[in-house]
Amino acid sequence: MNAGGRIAALTHPGPPSPSRLIAVATRADPVPVQVPGGIELLTALSRAAEALGVESAQVELLGGILRNVQYSLPQDCRDNTGRALVYSDIRTARGPVNLLSGSVTLGSLEGRPYLHCHAAWIDTAGVVQAGHVWPQTTIGPSPLAAVVHPLPGVSSRNAVDPETGMPVFTPYRSGPAGTTGCRVVLARVLPGEDLLRAASRMCAQADIRRASIRASLGSLVGPIFLEKEPTAPLPGPCAELVSLWGTVDGSRPVEPFHVIVGDATGAVHGGIIDPASSRVAVTVELLVTEESPP
Structure with missing residues (x-):
């Protein structure tokens, strides 16, 4: 099986399992x-x-x-x-x-x-x-x-992932969580996971109702842009996620998931993605930050 096939095999087309992310929560404000x-x-x-x-x-x-x-x-x-x-x-x-x-x-x-x-x-x-x-x-x-x-009490450590054979960052608890500021959660989202589902689970585990998504990066299979024609995935083996913006409230995307990605040639693409059809390839380091309801 070639690399594209291996990436496709990692997308797990069925509903992602709750085990497809590793998350650590703390408190801090952006600076x-x-x-x-x-x-x-x-x-x-x-x-x-x-x-x-x-x-x-x-x-x-x-x-x-x-x-x-x-x-x-x-x-x-x-x-x-x-x-x-x-x-x-x-x-x-x-x-x-x-x-x-x-x-x-x-x-x-x-x-x-x-x-x-x-x-x-x-x-x-x-x-x-x-x-x-x-x-x-x-x-x-x-x-x-x-x-x-900042992520007080959190240690992000880089090591080779046995599932993909690639070096990835994974968050670990390394000390007391922060006691002031917004509730924040950092997760390593594993291959095949849906970003919206992952963000919603992160919020539920940390008792966060509404959260913004920023400062996140990794790789996506595809992705599928909702407002581009034709709605075909980008050429593989994956797209490098440069930036990701969005807001979730429970399991609902309050604001669409806007991304900037680079493809395998270095060309840049941007727009609104369908997170359910733009699964994680190797990893995504996903940050959610609590927001006050409007």
Whole structure:
């Protein structure tokens, strides 16, 4: 079976099982920050989290300049390791680039700070691209605008997932949950899960009625865009989720799920997706944050 077939096999077309996510809840408020320029992205974001007293966080990258952008794209796996897919060789964007959007999971790998970042940008030739951005990417001379979602008492750890053979972040309880701020839940959503169903379950477990979805990233099979013709999935093996916005109230999507994704060529796509038909491929690091009812 090729990589596309393995990804398809992971979508579990029937109703997802309650075991298809791993979630940890805490309390905290999002913090707008100016991420200092001139240093590596990992170093800068690790310092921002340390200043907030946490080891793990989800981050929205809102804009700025990146230089020396190191990135990869998802590719079919052509070896016999059983992996769902592989990353391409590391590429270098024609930079400096203008960052359009991005999402980051900040955590650790073997006890050292590490991150998972997907971003979209415009390069010096005016081409819009997206990809899996590696930690050694550097920030331009001026700061990046970002929103940090700190996760007190939560440790996001990167390790190889036995189901897909790919490195993924998984949240764990590492200390007391935060006691002030909004209730928030971070989950690793497993292959084949429906994002709306996952978000609804996360809210129910944390006694959250209404929640916003932000600062989330990973990969989707498809996805299916509701307002594009024809409504055909993007070419495989998967689409890299750069950003995700939505609001849920119980099991209802109060606001549609808007996404920006990059396909296997680095091309950027955006719009409203059908979450039931746009299942998780390898993983999604999904963050829900409590909102007050209107």
